[in-house]
Amino acid sequence: MLDPYADIRPYNDQEVKPVLQRLSGSPQLINALIRYRYPAMPGWLLALLRPFISRKLRQHIARVEHVKDFQDMVADWVQQLVANSTDEVVVQGLDKLDHGTSYLLISNHRDIAMDPTLINYSLHQQGWPTSRIAIGDNLLRNPDIADIMRLNKSFIVKRSLTNKREKLKELQRLSAYIRESLEADQSIWIAQREGRAKDGIDKTDTAVLKMLALNGRARDESFAQTMAAMRPVPVSIQYEWDPxxxxxxxxxxxxxxxxxxxxxxxxxxxxxxxxxxGYKGRVFVDFGKPLTGEDIESAEAMAAAIDRQMNELTExxxxxxxxxxxxxxxxxxxxxxxxxxxxxxxxxxxxxxxxxxxxxxxxxxxxxxxxx
Structure with missing residues (x-):
C-alpha cells in the first residue's frame, strides 16, 4: 500500500538501520562530529582521525535497531547537553494532564532546535512518550540533518513551496498527518508561529491554527469540533539567558x-x-491547561487563549x-x-x-x- 506521508513523516523502525548505515559513511557528518568534540583541531589531524571516528560511530550505532533505541541514545546526549548548558530545567503542569492521552502541544518559539528538544526531554524525564516534532524544510537543506531529525520523530513542514495550489494541497496533507498521529496516540509538538520570536513577544499566528483545522473539512467538522478532537495544550518554554x-x-x-x-x-x-x-541559565517548561469550549470556537479565539496562557505561565x-x-x-x-x-x-x-x-x-x- 502506498504511504501518503512517506516524504514528510519520521522514519519507522524498518528504515532505521539503512539510514544509520548511510549516516555512518557521511564525510560531512564525521567532520561535524570531530569539530564539535575538538573545535581547535588542525585540518591535517582531522583527516587522520576521520577513519577512526567513522569506525567508532559504526560500532556505537550497531546496537540501534528501532526508533526507540535511537531516542534512548539521543536522550543520553541530551541529558549531558542540559547538564552542561543550564543551571536547572523546571518542568511544571504535566501532572494536570492525562498520561494516557495524546495532545497537540503548541508552544512559543525561541530556539530552532532546543524548543522541541526540551519538550521531549521534559516528557521523557517524567515517563511520558515523546512527541512527534514539526520542523520546517528550510532547516533541512543538509541531508544528514534531515536524516537525524526524521530518526528522532520529526516530520517535515514544506514551507518553501510558492505555488498556491500546491501549497494548499501540502497543508491539507500535513493537517491530515497531524490528526492521524494524534488518533494513533502520538502527541505532536508545533510552534505557535513560523519562525522564532526574536523580539521576545510570543504571539500565536492564526494561520498555524487554520492549517491544523484543514483536516476537519473533509470530515464536515466545525473548527471547534476539529480542535476538540486534537486536544490542544499551550506550552511555555522560557530561557533565563538566550545564547x-x-x-x-x-x-x-x-x-x-x-x-x-x-x-x-x-x-x-x-x-x-x-x-x-550555549549557556541558558535556568529553563522553565510549563505545560498549560487543555483548550476547550469558547477558547476553541474560532482560530482568533484560540490564538487569544494560547497567548493568555503563555502570559500567565511566564516567570x-x-x-x-x-x-x-x-x-x-x-x-x-x-x-x-x-x-x-x-x-x-x-x-x-x-x-x-x-x-x-x-x-x-x-x-x-x-x-x-x-x-x-
Whole structure:
C-alpha cells in the first residue's frame, strides 16, 4: 500500500538501520562530529582521525535497531547537553494532564532546535512518550540533518513551496498527518508561529491554527469540533539567558534600518549549534491547561487563549527587571545587579540600537515593558 506521508513523516523502525548505515559513511557528518568534540583541531589531524571516528560511530550505532533505541541514545546526549548548558530545567503542569492521552502541544518559539528538544526531554524525564516534532524544510537543506531529525520523530513542514495550489494541497496533507498521529496516540509538538520570536513577544499566528483545522473539512467538522478532537495544550518554554540574543538583536535592527536581512548560507546551522550548546541559565517548561469550549470556537479565539496562557505561565526573573531598569536608567538591587552586569557585557560589542533591542527583548516579561 502506498504511504501518503512517506516524504514528510519520521522514519519507522524498518528504515532505521539503512539510514544509520548511510549516516555512518557521511564525510560531512564525521567532520561535524570531530569539530564539535575538538573545535581547535588542525585540518591535517582531522583527516587522520576521520577513519577512526567513522569506525567508532559504526560500532556505537550497531546496537540501534528501532526508533526507540535511537531516542534512548539521543536522550543520553541530551541529558549531558542540559547538564552542561543550564543551571536547572523546571518542568511544571504535566501532572494536570492525562498520561494516557495524546495532545497537540503548541508552544512559543525561541530556539530552532532546543524548543522541541526540551519538550521531549521534559516528557521523557517524567515517563511520558515523546512527541512527534514539526520542523520546517528550510532547516533541512543538509541531508544528514534531515536524516537525524526524521530518526528522532520529526516530520517535515514544506514551507518553501510558492505555488498556491500546491501549497494548499501540502497543508491539507500535513493537517491530515497531524490528526492521524494524534488518533494513533502520538502527541505532536508545533510552534505557535513560523519562525522564532526574536523580539521576545510570543504571539500565536492564526494561520498555524487554520492549517491544523484543514483536516476537519473533509470530515464536515466545525473548527471547534476539529480542535476538540486534537486536544490542544499551550506550552511555555522560557530561557533565563538566550545564547543567540546578540545575533537576534543585530538581525532585528538591520531589518528595521534597511527593510531586509539576508542570512548567510550556514546561519541556521550556526544558530542551531549555538542554541544547543550555549549557556541558558535556568529553563522553565510549563505545560498549560487543555483548550476547550469558547477558547476553541474560532482560530482568533484560540490564538487569544494560547497567548493568555503563555502570559500567565511566564516567570518574572531578575534579568527581566534588570533589563527594564537599564532601559529606563533605574538602579538595580539584589539579584538584579548581577543580571545587569551580564547584560552590559552582552551589549558591549553591539551598536547602541542593537544593545537597546537586546535589552528590550529581555525586558518584555516585566510589567509595562512590552512594546518599548
Amino acid at each position: 543567540c540574543d546578540a545575533e537576534k538583536a543585530r538581525e532585528l535592527v538591520i531589518r528595521k534600518e534597511s527593510g531586509t536581512y539576508e542570512k548567510s548560507s550556514d546561519e541556521d546551522t550556526r544558530s542551531i549549534l549555538r542554541g544547543l550548546t 518574572l526573573l531578575p534579568v527581566h527587571q534588570a533589563a527594564a531598569n537599564l532601559l529606563q536608567n533605574r538602579p538595580c538591587e539584589g539579584d538584579e545587579m548581577k543580571a545587569a552586569e551580564e547584560l552590559k557585557r552582552r551589549t558591549a560589542a553591539l551598536t547602541e540600537e542593537q544593545g537597546k533591542r537586546l535589552l528590550t527583548t529581555y525586558a518584555v516579561p516585566a510589567k509595562g515593558i512590552t512594546g518599548l
